[in-house]
């Protein structure tokens with residue numbers, strides 16, 4: 001499908017895209033509406049909130065590339081646009097043939113989505129280059145000429161709202177040129193379905209582990225000493241690690257006395273590096289996880305019980 005597809009085509013392609021994404025109906029519909037309108041958008045949300053999953057599903061359906069670039073202080077305009085191969089320049093002088101396209105040119109020429117993660121970490125001159133390309137849908141490259149974007153070229157930026165170190169305060173003129181969608185964590189039911197899909201955990205033990213993994217992962221986000229808790233990636237890994245621990249320890253059912261401690265051990269491995277404590281907090285990730293574990297397995301064991 002392309003940007004000028006009919007209404008029926010748009011609806012059908014939406015339905016096929018939605019099949020590749022668990023939940024996220026509203027976020028997907030709004031993102032798709034923005035890109036189908038020919039517009040660029042910034043997705044603002046914490047890690048692990050389906051941004052890449054949704055974009056990969058849309059570009060997969062459209063049959064166009066999703067070109068990644070990480071926004072950081074080293075992302076100069078030249079890295080974004082491209083450079084001339086120095087060895088060939090020495091032999092042949094500058095020419096369009098010895099130009100090595102950067103991600104921006106690649107996405108423009110192939111009609112892909114340029115997905116610039118942590119957009120607000122990029123230097124200001126890089127943002128200006130990007131804004132010019134977005135506004136003109138073309139860019140002048142010295143010694144190459146003017147490159148015009150294919151119709152399905154889009155710029156998608158992402159930003160983590162918790163991120164405040166090394167970020168550029170985006171000017172109002174940047175914001176004025178972009179659409180924006182704020183995405184938050186998935187709900188518990190969707191997270192359980194995502195973990196089930198990504199881990200293949202089944203059976204009484206597998207289902208119990210993934211429910212516990214999702215519950216304790218979600219609890220890291222609301223703990224008073226935590227600035228940023230773990231995304232669904234932590235729940236996926238808790239489930240995968242717990243599955244291997246169960247095999248190592250010969251545990252086959254979730255009802256045994258050894259099960260809660262096994263889940264705690266998996267939490268330590270999968271979650272302790274994924275929670276970021278408040279600067280003022282006088283505790284450790286391990287202690288925070290122990291509290292969360294106690295809440296689930298000792299104080300309110302009925303919440304963890306099957307059924």
Ligand SMILES: Nc1ncnc2c1ncn2[C@@H]1O[C@H](COP(=O)(O)OP(=O)(O)OP(=O)(O)O)[C@@H](O)[C@H]1O
Nearest residue numbers: 021022023024046047048049050051052053194232
């Ligand atoms: N809606 C979803 N459907 C299926 N899998 C999902 C969904 N959301 C997240 N996942 C899975 O969770 C992980 C993280 O999701 P994803 O990469 O889409 O997050 P993100 O928002 O791009 O995160 P980041 O900001 O860190 O790049 C991936 O392994 C992905 O497979």
Ligand SMILES: [Mg+2]
Nearest residue numbers: 048051052053
């Ligand atoms: Mg991503």
